[in-house]
Amino acid sequence: MTNHKYSLTGYHKEENEELWLWDDLPELDMEIGYKVGSLLHYEHSPFQEISIVETKAFGRMLVLDGTPQVTAKDGFIYNEMITHIAMAAHPKPQKVAMIGGGDCGPAREALKYESVQQIDVVEIDPRVIEVCRTWMTKETGQEREGLIRTVLKDGYKWIQEQKNMYDVLLVDRSDPYGPAVSLYKPQFYQYVYDSLTDDGIAVFQSGSPYYSGILKKTSSSLRKLFPIVHTYICSIPSFPGGIWSFTIASKKWDPLEADLNGLQWQDAKYINPEIFQASFVLPQYIKSALEEK
């Protein structure tokens, strides 16, 4: 028998004395299974099922409602790519916020920019923050980490109270199910616009450009509001299909004209100045999908 103390539901199954995590993708008629070396944490919070599993392919994974969110081995890709493009595109980001991202990975990346004075991490589920602090990204106790403030609120309600406030806002939303669903509403994009300073920049996790229509919807919603909108992509092995998109929307600074001497990539494992630029180059099928009426 596998050795853990939890009473498990759907996504974690014991078979032949092994424990497996099953990421169900019903819209694709696919299932991705990970053999769980050990189940480090398991709970149902008021918002979702939270688990931490140890896997061979990705090391430790934070899993919400059966979907891997961030992993020890490839989490650097998502964290670097959601953060650095906007941070380097803005010449002097001082006030930064992120909606979601309770694991604080993107916040740690943003801290690398010396101009930063405040980072607000807005997370609806306090248990995600606590579980991640225990199992994923321990606080290092460094002085500048004091600039990271956690705000335990529903991001959709919180953003409506922010006006002309942030230089950079990262929308680290999970898939449009469960607690994140309001972060895909059309009004949300207007609230984000209003929360930014006059030269502010926002970045949105905008889904798989191969499997989903989220990218196109995000991009066209943002084009109605912002003068500068671009799609950029990266490859995240633990995400279904690998290829993943972000949408960046800016009031003044065009990331394609950024001074890349400011990019803080010294200890990065994915981004570098060439990747910064190459990530805006889209395969023809993605360009065509974005251009379709």
Next chain:
Amino acid sequence: MTNHKYSLTGYHKEENEELWLWDDLPELDMEIGYKVGSLLHYEHSPFQEISIVETKAFGRMLVLDGTPQVTAKDGFIYNEMITHIAMAAHPKPQKVAMIGGGDCGPAREALKYESVQQIDVVEIDPRVIEVCRTWMTKETGQEREGLIRTVLKDGYKWIQEQKNMYDVLLVDRSDPYGPAVSLYKPQFYQYVYDSLTDDGIAVFQSGSPYYSGILKKTSSSLRKLFPIVHTYICSIPSFPGGIWSFTIASKKWDPLEADLNGLQWQDAKYINPEIFQASFVLPQYIKSALEEK
């Protein structure tokens, strides 16, 4: 009950009146399952298990020993990316060969270059060619398709007989198990070198740069022989982890200096001149792995 006439082995399993294909990745402790809408073909050839399955995520898939090789929906990515970089890098490719690629997808891409006079497709398993012709890529009967010649031989034996023969050689090898294992031997790279003309170019499928060490081994073997060796990458959703590598080795023409006016991307769905260049830009973790001693 699912409706088919075959007696199935390991990779295809019937559960709860559904048929599923299971791609086992034991080195990662992972399994990827595809619900099979219909099983169009199933056989054991003298070399491998060959099946054609209809799936929701990828449409029709050619599956060899349980591993999806090429799919109707995203096969264009692999076919374009293994072919066009070398074809555009060479100013006048006339004689072209490919080892593997019995589905003839890359051969169709190579045909788009007007200078081409002959395309030899070397495939060990005649059943792969026949099954693909029936289910995957039907011949169109166009005149230029007559330039494609199939050679039913073991690629490793065949290449030893070719000297100073080909302008472009594509090594569309499957994973280093079963019939493809000899295509990863150190001597194989020397045979490839010898098979090329004085300004010839070869491209090798070189595995997942995230999961496997094949890329590094391929690259260092080729650097001992060729003056110009580069890694390039693309994102293939049906391959584990998505991100995938090719290694290009050239005797004279550097793809980074290619005249991209020659790139035949008019009806391409992945490649375009910007992607051609961006595909050589590597994430920092891949660059570091390639530079390690």
